Amino acid sequence: MQNPSVVLHGPHEAYVEDRPIPVLSEVNDVIVRVAYVGVCGSDVHFWNNGGHLSKVKDPLVMGHEAAGIVHAVGPNVTNIAPGDRVALEPGIPCRKCRDCKAGAYQICRKMVFAASPPYPGTLTKFFASSADCCYKIPDGMPLEQAVLMEPLAVAVHGVRLAGVHFGHKVIVFGAGTVGLFCAAVARDFGAALVLSVDILENKLAFAKEIIGTHIGRTATPDSALTPEENARLLVEAHGLEHGADIVIDASGAEASINTGIFLLRSGGTYVQVGMGRRSVQFPISEICDREIVVKGSFRYGAGDFETALGLVERGCINLKPFITNVFPFEQASDAWKATGRGEGIKNVIEAPRD
Template identity: 50%
Template sequence: MKNPSFVLQKQDEVTYEDRPIPSLTNSPHDVLIQPKWTGICGSDVHYWTHGRIGHFIVEAPMVLGHESAGVVKAVGSSVKSLKVGDRVAMEPGIPCRRCVRCKEGKYNLCPDMKFAATPPYDGTLAGYYQLPEDLAYKLPEGMSLEEGALIEPTAVAVHITRAAGVKHGDSVVVFGAGPVGLLCCAVAKAYGASTIVTVDVNKERMEFARKYAATHTFSSERVSAEENAERLRRECGLPNGADVVVDASGAEPCVQMGIQVLRVGGTYIQGGMGKPDITFPIVAMCTKELNVKGSFRYGPGDYQTAVELVASKRISVKELVTKKVKFAEAEQAFEDVKNGRGIKILIEGPDVSE
């Protein structure tokens, strides 16, 4: 195979197949990258098991993967910032750069975004992948390609933390101890948060969170959101409530509890996606005059900030890697993620020289 690719044919069916190697002939500002490590995201698994996420529907075979880092193998004639052999983190969404949202600095909201492994666009689990040079971020010396693959979820956490305006001394409660939730804790800590509470039902992940970046952990009970919020404030030393709440779970009880646990005038960020419609505590939101925001992917500066946070060791991502597997084991790795085994699994390759 010249360009071996891991392809979702349709719901519940994946195959390995050879795809054409992308050409830079008509793309002078693009680079051709050989992905070396790719992390598995929940959205990849969701497309595999459900065939869709909202209005994004898998209607034709699609290469999976979007959390990748690799090595530059060729550069377009107008490329100035990169050269063959450079190791790069790959930002997987290509905006149009011309619409109102792009021009106002919110390119993550571009209606014509071409995002890897989001139908109908192919992802990065392939021998070669093409990107504009400004979406390939050179990794500093001493930073591994495995760490580079984790820049994508780190950039999501950076975007969330920036949207929340987390600052020195803030108290932050994060619902969900998956990769993004854990990274939100790490970024909040790097930004100076003094109290960081992780809320989850998985005891192993909460134990990990406490060792990783959280100062407190909390497990909710089958009582009302108000009662759980009151107990969290009491047990975690937040008598007036938290300054910031991040929901990285998408679970309705977490959303409801998150609004209740905030202080007056606090900030709530929705980072996780769940059911399309939920029951929402609108009275508490209004009477506490909360700042309530959604957060989607990442925007200008988030990827570079993520690279710098990891390179400077202000946050560490190595601990999140539970397992590393070969390209030929990709399907089993997806099965492991589906069944909640581990935090982050990385897929190596493919090795196009074989």
């Protein structure tokens, strides 16, 4: 095979198939020899539901969290050269629309995003990207850890939108990869308290390790209680009489969203990072009565990958413990299944070696 790729045909139907090797079609294009691809919740969703294949008939090359080695570059590329080790930003915006021009390319409606139908994903040997979407990684960073730059950039974007400043009390719901990174980034942005909330004890044990015990706390809400009651218990247990300055929801769970709103101080900021159901019950009167600011956070924007790399390079965040398992290319579906069962933090798939 010249370009083996893991292709999804429908729910629980994925095979290694050959695809043409991509070519440099623009002067700023880059071909990357993929080394590792991280598994994300959306991959599991695609695997279980066949992606959006109901809308798009064509089979889909999976994967969007990737790192690899630059294979070829177009004539105008100056920031990277063949042989460089890079983390990939998996979406290429149109650069021309109003949103792109206004500096919010993450909401570009013409975004070409890996494994977002109909665009092919990164679970392939050779992947075509653009030079400004490839970030050289530090010498000491193993390529399998570099796949974490994508979820870390998601966290940086959310924490930036939240406006976390020195001294803030920050609560993060959800202790999956993105939630953990949000908590760690909030700490590094100067939060005085970071409380990580999840229903799974093993995730919280990991959160303790990652955030540290100096400013980091963890909590498990009681699912038998209402969000208001859970909020009251958390306020008492963690000295939040005036409420939290910032709540970031990386869970998408209705109960968490509601509890988060009740935990905020008046005038506080709520940021939705995690995606759950399309609509949930939401205590909207709290938003008015207490002038709470609510923001949505989608992927990452200008500077977020650089900030993510900077945090790792300065030793603020240790990526090693995040990598749970590395699966062979041919066993990509085992990696999705393991992630679907909630096993570990980040499962990674190794791209074909030769």
